[in-house]
Amino acid sequence: MITVFIPTVVADIHALAVKWALEKKGHKAIIWYGNDLPDRASISIECGSDNQYVISVQNSEVELSDIDSAIDIVWLRRPSRVQLPEDIHDSDVIVAQREWKQFENSFFWGISPNADWINPMHSLYRAESKPIQLQVAKKIGFKTPITLFSNNPSKIRSFLSNLEKVVFKPFTQGLWINGEDVSTSVTTIITQESLPDDDVLCLCPGIFQELIDKKYELRVTVMGHEIYAAKIETVDLPKDQVDTRIVLDELPIFRYELPQEIKNKCINLMQELNIVFGCFDFAVDQRGDYIFLEINQMGQFLWLEEKNKDFNLLDSFTNFIISENKREFKNTKSKIDVTFKEFLDKHAKKLVELEKVNHKSRTTSWHVLE
DSSP states (O other), rough: OEEEEEEETTOOHHHHHHHHHHHTOOOOOEEGGGGGGTTEEEEEEEEEEEOEEEEEEEESSSSSSSSHHHHHHEESSSSOOOOOTTSHHHHHHHHHHHHHHHHHHHHHSSOOOEEEEEOGGHHHHHHHHHHHHHHHHTTOOOOOOOOEEEEOHHHHHHHHHSSEEEEEEOSOEEEETTEEEEEOOOEEEEHHHOOOOHHHHSSSOEEEEEEEOEEEEEEHHHHHHHEEEEEEEOSSSTOOHHHHHHGGSSEEEEEOOOOHHHEEEOOOOOOHHHSSEEEEEEEETTTTOOEEEEETTTOOOHHHHHOTTOOHHHHHHHHHHHSSSSGGGGOOOOSSSOOOOHHHHHTTHHHHHHHHHSSSOOOOOOOTTT
């Protein structure tokens, strides 16, 4: 039996589905909710004599007195940070947050150094950097869009004036909540006229990128050497609808056979970034060229199986997690098959409701790198 440690946030359908699938296959999965800290969970790190270094964790469902000896695999899904009580005095909040950040960093850097990690902690900063991704993609031979990362108003305005059409992308997805109204940041076409004044434009950096005249998009999920490519039909979308996430439910999605050259480059890019799992986004332009847009080292993937049952991603991913050589993983038929549909139909609603009762939902910045 293999034990998998999964740090994430409450109501993460991916984590819950993978836990269910692993347990159905006879393995153990432990989900760790950092947002439960400090009042519903605890962490202890003991540095004693004889090179003793022991990390223990505890919450309402888990108690591990020595996490290093208990864990075989760490799936660093969506590690979340402490959520301080609202009654802490304002002057203490900054101090407490700073102390917790140092403590939690020590926790993540110290847990299970001998375990297999998806993906390795020391690779995350580089793998999540959008400029580095484009630089590495160009190095290995991918075509990439002309891009500016900046908060410099003059450079931004000059960039727009030199290209026919430009889109704006945020580095991360922003969320604004005002009562029942929720707004989020998306990729959108931007013009000189739509730019704010310079004193506002300089306040926050952004990604400015040439708009690709695409025939369709590809979402490519890579686990070791196992590659699942999905074609997202965008031909009927309005020309100004550049962020397909907004209308994803309306778009047909099909299995797609990538050219071997593109498959090889995907694997090479992941090796350059030192990661074993990732979700690529490509645009295929009117000439048929494959344009690399980005890779998300911990991207969403089960939505593809929900949209199209030909993608057996839940079964494949659980096999990937428990495999001995993740970098060269190729999927084989499971003795016990699991499907995302079975999980959604029979288990998801009950498990999500139970989580919301037993654990704290996220209200603050969540990622361990932040």
